[in-house]
Amino acid sequence: MKILTNLLNCLLFPIRKPNFCQLEQCLRHKTIIITGASFGIGEALCHLLSDIECQLILVARTADKLQLIEQSLSNKKAKIDLFCADLRDVEQLDSFIAYLASYHVDVFINNAGISICRPIMQSLDRMHDFERTIKLNYLAPVKLCLALIPKLQQSKGHIINVSAINVLLAPTVNWAAYQASKTAFDQWLRCASSELENRQIKVSTAYLPLVKTRMIAPTKIYKKLPALQPCQAATIISRLLVSQKRQYKPWWVIIGQLASVIFNGVWCKLNSYYIKKKQ
Numbered sequence: 001m002k003i004l005t006n007l008l009n010c011l012l013f014p015i016r017k018p019n020f021c022q023l024e025q026c027l028r029h030k031t032i033i034i035t036g037a038s039f040g041i042g043e044a045l046c047h048l049l050s051d052i053e054c055q056l057i058l059v060a061r062t063a064d065k066l067q068l069i070e071q072s073l074s075n076k077k078a079k080i081d082l083f084c085a086d087l088r089d090v091e092q093l094d095s096f097i098a099y100l101a102s103y104h105v106d107v108f109i110n111n112a113g114i115s116i117c118r119p120i121m122q123s124l125d126r127m128h129d130f131e132r133t134i135k136l137n138y139l140a141p142v143k144l145c146l147a148l149i150p151k152l153q154q155s156k157g158h159i160i161n162v163s164a165i166n167v168l169l170a171p172t173v174n175w176a177a178y179q180a181s182k183t184a185f186d187q188w189l190r191c192a193s194s195e196l197e198n199r200q201i202k203v204s205t206a207y208l209p210l211v212k213t214r215m216i217a218p219t220k221i222y223k224k225l226p227a228l229q230p231c232q233a234a235t236i237i238s239r240l241l242v243s244q245k246r247q248y249k250p251w252w253v254i255i256g257q258l259a260s261v262i263f264n265g266v267w268c269k270l271n272s273y274y275i276k277k278k279q
């Protein structure tokens, strides 16, 4: 069984290691902001970039965890600055933006995110679910981008958005709050990207498949599905840092995108069947 899982993982996620020399060349002496750096993909990215002589600005809510990461990387080359904030909170977000005023910024990695998997019929009295996803997954990165654009223009910098393949596929039942908020920022960035590129700011999006982090832990079915390790997701982001390509998506997503269009009716029927079975 383990061999089969490994084989499937190799087939679905053929990820080449980052070329460390290129990564170093590209990031040496650069200042990189990583939101959501305390766990999962953000944490793995901190470890991956810590061998480079650069400045990492890490932001998340969990101060203890950020400090642990800083301690564990204290003998590495990267210089680390921490900022503890709940990015959904307007005042805390504004304090973070004010804190960044004295920094020259080269790269903004929008990684902080929350997901919620809940049927609409169980959300009738839970408007806060839609507010917290939209605040963190959409409004916070928009506000950060608006604040950082002048700095990124000066540095001919790079925005990397950590998104999900779901944004590219037909909508799935139970994921309205998450998918709407991730799609909102994806659309915003895609609309803005021509203007940004015109001002010499590169824009990349990593459309990631499932990644084994605490985010997917509450969803039982995901335990059985093939998924990336956080360090593999960090590798994908590091390759975007070097290649500055507009996007990464797994090779098989194109099949899902085609199927989303051709078999949209079948997909809707399958969703209805699933809901009836669950009732």
Ligand SMILES: NC(=O)c1ccc[n+]([C@@H]2O[C@H](COP(=O)([O-])OP(=O)(O)OC[C@H]3O[C@@H](n4cnc5c(N)ncnc54)[C@H](OP(=O)(O)O)[C@@H]3O)[C@@H](O)[C@H]2O)c1
Pocket: 035, 036, 037, 038, 039, 040, 041, 042, 059, 060, 061, 062, 063, 065, 085, 086, 087, 088, 110, 111, 112, 113, 114, 115, 136, 162, 163, 164, 165, 207, 208, 209, 210, 211, 212, 213, 214, 215, 216
């Ligand atoms: N896991 C997947 O399957 C998957 C797939 C595709 C895309 N993604 C995307 O990947 C990104 C990282 O997710 P992950 O899987 O690494 O999840 P994770 O392990 O739960 O990490 C999420 C990060 O976001 C931070 N965060 C959450 N709420 C925050 C808030 N209000 N203010 C500031 N920071 C906050 C968390 O730190 P604190 O709790 O300390 O604040 C944590 O560092 C997300 O944008 C997610 O949408 C994940």
